[in-house]
Amino acid sequence: MAGTNRFAGRTVLVTGADIYMGPAISERFDMEGARVIRDTGDYADAEAPARIIAAAGTVDVLVINLLPVKMRRCPVQEVSEEAWQDMFAALVHPTMRFIKAVLPQMIERREGKIVVVTSAAPLRAIASAAAYTAARGAQNALVLAAGAEVARHNVQINAVGQNFVYGGYPADAMDKPEIREAVLREVPSQRIAEGWEQAELVLFLASQNSNFICGQVIPFAGGWVTTG
Amino acid sequence: MAGTNRFAGRTVLVTGADIYMGPAISERFDMEGARVIRDTGDYADAEAPARIIAAAGTVDVLVINLLPVKMRRCPVQEVSEEAWQDMFAALVHPTMRFIKAVLPQMIERREGKIVVVTSAAPLRAIASAAAYTAARGAQNALVLAAGAEVARHNVQINAVGQNFVYGGYPADAMDKPEIREAVLREVPSQRIAEGWEQAELVLFLASQNSNFICGQVIPFAGGWVTTG
Amino acid sequence: MAGTNRFAGRTVLVTGADIYMGPAISERFDMEGARVIRDTGDYADAEAPARIIAAAGTVDVLVINLLPVKMRRCPVQEVSEEAWQDMFAALVHPTMRFIKAVLPQMIERREGKIVVVTSAAPLRAIASAAAYTAARGAQNALVLAAGAEVARHNVQINAVGQNFVYGGYPADAMDKPEIREAVLREVPSQRIAEGWEQAELVLFLASQNSNFICGQVIPFAGGWVTTG
Amino acid sequence: MAGTNRFAGRTVLVTGADIYMGPAISERFDMEGARVIRDTGDYADAEAPARIIAAAGTVDVLVINLLPVKMRRCPVQEVSEEAWQDMFAALVHPTMRFIKAVLPQMIERREGKIVVVTSAAPLRAIASAAAYTAARGAQNALVLAAGAEVARHNVQINAVGQNFVYGGYPADAMDKPEIREAVLREVPSQRIAEGWEQAELVLFLASQNSNFICGQVIPFAGGWVTTG
Numbered sequence: 001m002a003g004t005n006r007f008a009g010r011t012v013l014v015t016g017a018d019i020y021m022g023p024a025i026s027e028r029f030d031m032e033g034a035r036v037i038r039d040t041g042d043y044a045d046a047e048a049p050a051r052i053i054a055a056a057g058t059v060d061v062l063v064i065n066l067l068p069v070k071m072r073r074c075p076v077q078e079v080s081e082e083a084w085q086d087m088f089a090a091l092v093h094p095t096m097r098f099i100k101a102v103l104p105q106m107i108e109r110r111e112g113k114i115v116v117v118t119s120a121a122p123l124r125a126i127a128s129a130a131a132y133t134a135a136r137g138a139q140n141a142l143v144l145a146a147g148a149e150v151a152r153h154n155v156q157i158n159a160v161g162q163n164f165v166y167g168g169y170p171a172d173a174m175d176k177p178e179i180r181e182a183v184l185r186e187v188p189s190q191r192i193a194e195g196w197e198q199a200e201l202v203l204f205l206a207s208q209n210s211n212f213i214c215g216q217v218i219p220f221a222g223g224w225v226t227t228g
Numbered sequence: 229m230a231g232t233n234r235f236a237g238r239t240v241l242v243t244g245a246d247i248y249m250g251p252a253i254s255e256r257f258d259m260e261g262a263r264v265i266r267d268t269g270d271y272a273d274a275e276a277p278a279r280i281i282a283a284a285g286t287v288d289v290l291v292i293n294l295l296p297v298k299m300r301r302c303p304v305q306e307v308s309e310e311a312w313q314d315m316f317a318a319l320v321h322p323t324m325r326f327i328k329a330v331l332p333q334m335i336e337r338r339e340g341k342i343v344v345v346t347s348a349a350p351l352r353a354i355a356s357a358a359a360y361t362a363a364r365g366a367q368n369a370l371v372l373a374a375g376a377e378v379a380r381h382n383v384q385i386n387a388v389g390q391n392f393v394y395g396g397y398p399a400d401a402m403d404k405p406e407i408r409e410a411v412l413r414e415v416p417s418q419r420i421a422e423g424w425e426q427a428e429l430v431l432f433l434a435s436q437n438s439n440f441i442c443g444q445v446i447p448f449a450g451g452w453v454t455t456g
Numbered sequence: 457m458a459g460t461n462r463f464a465g466r467t468v469l470v471t472g473a474d475i476y477m478g479p480a481i482s483e484r485f486d487m488e489g490a491r492v493i494r495d496t497g498d499y500a501d502a503e504a505p506a507r508i509i510a511a512a513g514t515v516d517v518l519v520i521n522l523l524p525v526k527m528r529r530c531p532v533q534e535v536s537e538e539a540w541q542d543m544f545a546a547l548v549h550p551t552m553r554f555i556k557a558v559l560p561q562m563i564e565r566r567e568g569k570i571v572v573v574t575s576a577a578p579l580r581a582i583a584s585a586a587a588y589t590a591a592r593g594a595q596n597a598l599v600l601a602a603g604a605e606v607a608r609h610n611v612q613i614n615a616v617g618q619n620f621v622y623g624g625y626p627a628d629a630m631d632k633p634e635i636r637e638a639v640l641r642e643v644p645s646q647r648i649a650e651g652w653e654q655a656e657l658v659l660f661l662a663s664q665n666s667n668f669i670c671g672q673v674i675p676f677a678g679g680w681v682t683t684g
Numbered sequence: 685m686a687g688t689n690r691f692a693g694r695t696v697l698v699t700g701a702d703i704y705m706g707p708a709i710s711e712r713f714d715m716e717g718a719r720v721i722r723d724t725g726d727y728a729d730a731e732a733p734a735r736i737i738a739a740a741g742t743v744d745v746l747v748i749n750l751l752p753v754k755m756r757r758c759p760v761q762e763v764s765e766e767a768w769q770d771m772f773a774a775l776v777h778p779t780m781r782f783i784k785a786v787l788p789q790m791i792e793r794r795e796g797k798i799v800v801v802t803s804a805a806p807l808r809a810i811a812s813a814a815a816y817t818a819a820r821g822a823q824n825a826l827v828l829a830a831g832a833e834v835a836r837h838n839v840q841i842n843a844v845g846q847n848f849v850y851g852g853y854p855a856d857a858m859d860k861p862e863i864r865e866a867v868l869r870e871v872p873s874q875r876i877a878e879g880w881e882q883a884e885l886v887l888f889l890a891s892q893n894s895n896f897i898c899g900q901v902i903p904f905a906g907g908w909v910t911t912g
Contacts, residue, residue, distance in 0.1 A: 137369020597821020604809030
């Protein structure tokens with residue numbers, strides 16, 4: 001897995017660089033020679049994304065990697081208004097703000113890549129995670145719509161719809177016995193993926209080799225979801 | 229299309245009864261003998277859904293039918309923060325609040341039907357409608373997750389993912405020449421559906437004959453989207 | 457569930473009337489006043505479908521309900537050439553032949569309904585059933601393509617993508633303990649559907665109330681598969 | 685696009701190496717240092733795949749790339765029995781035979797990659813191509829089922845569901861004015877992809893970097909189809 005300098009001279013901005021898939025993705029872009037801007041900001045502020053993008057200058061690749069502050073599994077009827085709003089504030093609204101902030105420069109250059117790390121949850125229901133699933137579904141639908149819209153400018157927006165990845169969400173879940181049992185029973189690959197494997201898909205979607213792929217949510221879940 | 233009293237003795241609450249598919253759906257349930265509560269409230273207030281459900285008493289069928297206050301088509305990077313938040317406030321958050329408000333009584337009775345009128349947009353991208361598509365995608369994902377979760381209580385939550393329906397959204401769009409051209413070119417049925425046709429699908433999903441269908445977004449768009 | 461004569465004066469031809477969902481579907485159409493032609497022919501003969509349709513005269517509704525002669529679950533690499541060909545000969549080729557045989561009269565009348573009883577298997581992989589899944593996938597794709605093509609003639613072709621239905625396939629599977637366990641674990645409805653419930657979906661798709669639904673595979677599996 | 689020897693020491697067998705995406709894919713694997721076996725056999729013979737695999741010895745990557753002998757667009761009711769059978773004989777049956785032939789060695793080594801070049805047609809209906817769509821749908825469903833089944837052996841089977849690619853099918857279609865118009869109107873990327881771009885996706889799916897992706901049909905169509 002030695003790097004081959006595929007992203008030399010490219011600037012990659014990774015949001016949430018210290019959470020979720022941020023560390024694995026940042027490290028992998030490093031290895032490929034990219035200039036990686038590891039953003040670890042607080043995205044509660046609606047102005048933050050515009051400021052962060054402005055400060056970054058040219059952004060060739062934007063990886064939108066976001067997590068809820070906390071997630072408590074509970075029946076749908078017990079999700080509090082606050083938990084619901086927090087979920088959308090953490091996942092959905094910053095996604096839109098980052099896309100809006102970076103698109104003008106990408107459209108002007110007629111080149112750019114946005115990869116949103118989302119979830120496979122909206123592709124196959126997970127019990128007791130209604131708010132999370134709805135918010136991830138909003139991200140996925142936004143990727144589909146915005147991706148189809150800006151493809152004509154040679155800007156590609158895609159999502160990785162993941163599950164069962166180390167470093168994934170919730171961070172400690174992957175070591176729980178019930179997750180391991182679920183993996184053996186429900187995940188055709190019968191294992192949990194390493195973070196670098198997920199990062200490889202992000203790199204592929206961020207490269208000039210995937211310019212014809214746009215507006216897609218690519219499942220990354222060991223066969224747990226099916227598409228096609 | 230004479231009614232056959234299929235919903236005699238059942239209480240059906242229709243939100244947004246005066247907008248979108250509300251009139252067609254309410255009328256059709258009337259014809260089938262239901263007691264129809266036509267709610268025309270303002271759902272900006274986060275407390276409204278709980279109040280409306282409490283006032284209604286027993287609700288056998290809840291039809292969640294919501295529209296954005298206004299929709300201006302524009303490129304994704306030009307969607308204002310306000311327009312984005314308004315879209316989610318109009319479509320997404322009330323959907324969750326209504327579901328939360330009505331579920332306890334349905335779960336206790338071990339019987340209930342929720343039909344959410346959404347859109348086919350998240351199943352096939354529409355240009356310049358990113359906010360709308362993302363919000364409809366959130367609704368669809370919520371239906372999927374909540375529907376899978378409460379099916380064990382004999383409560384069925386499904387959505388109608390519609391497009392190209394008279395009375396649909398935007399209300400005046402269906403008469404525009406460019407929509408008619410699009411219909412001939414893109415919609416296999418080559419026509420726009422009447423409101424009552426959409427209502428028939430809602431009735432089917434609200435009836436005891438569809439209890440094994442849950443957590444689904446059923447496309448209603450003349451073949452414009454494909455699933456399967 | 458008393459009938460309401462919804463199909464009075466309509467001729468409904470059900471293939472495989474004595475197998476799979478044939479009995480439940482035929483009975484339900486009877487109750488609704490249809491003239492039901494219960495075909496129990498051998499469809500190995502490539503000429504059979506044309507003969508059967510010609511003999512039937514006007515067919516308002518054609519229900520294509522087919523089963524493999526036998527199915528042995530085995531790893532994909534152990535599926536014999538014969539078993540593979542038998543599967544396509546039983547499920548796929550007769551579907552096309554029946555569609556071809558009945559379409560001319562339906563297109564000429566500018567009215568007709570074809571409902572194909574298939575499976576949810578191509579929407580979510582089932583282990584050790586590669587041939588079955590591939591054949592059901594061919595049926596589903598044919599419904600999609602042919603359904604989109606003939607919708608302009610006011611002929612609607614749809615499929616029911618089912619699983620976990622009594623009378624379903626394999627016929628004795630539903631009583632096996634491992635199926636019951638799978639139902640509790642994997643099927644949100646946590647039960648197996650009765651045949652009449654599936655028939656109700658077929659009736660809806662065969663009625664004049666669903667004319668705007670075409671080229672779709674509607675899942676009928678208690679939430680086991682998700683679409684949207 | 686200089687190669688980086690990513691497939692040095694790997695044997696890649698490409699079927700139909702002189703047709704469809706065969707040339708582009710073979711060339712791209714060459715550049716990456718693979719030993720490429722360009723098979724140009726006639727796959728009408730049911731025994732051919734087993735013979736070809738046996739003669740090849742160790743096959744690390746199998747690319748199943750098949751085309752119908754000819755394709756005449758016509759209404760579904762005019763597809764001849766012969767044309768239908770030819771389509772399945774060309775696309776579907778050899779796919780299964782190749783998978784069966786190569787799986788035992790891959791399962792024994794606990795390592796292997798199968799990439800099937802199919803079509804996006806079953807993900808979005810194309811008029812007058814019912815037989816082609818049904819056959820591609822059968823391939824896609826087989827990939828889904830077999831892919832889910834053998835993932836536990838660390839063998840990954842995936843498909844590329846493509847459309848609008850130079851060298852694609854039909855070979856001369858991409859230069860037709862009506863295709864160019866359709867591209868501008870229906871394909872978000874507003875262009876036709878080069879063969880090497882498609883090959884890059886095949887390479888990604890054939891690499892050790894995508895081991896957690898299995899049983900998927902990855903759309904490659906410039907946003908013409910949506911998934912997720």
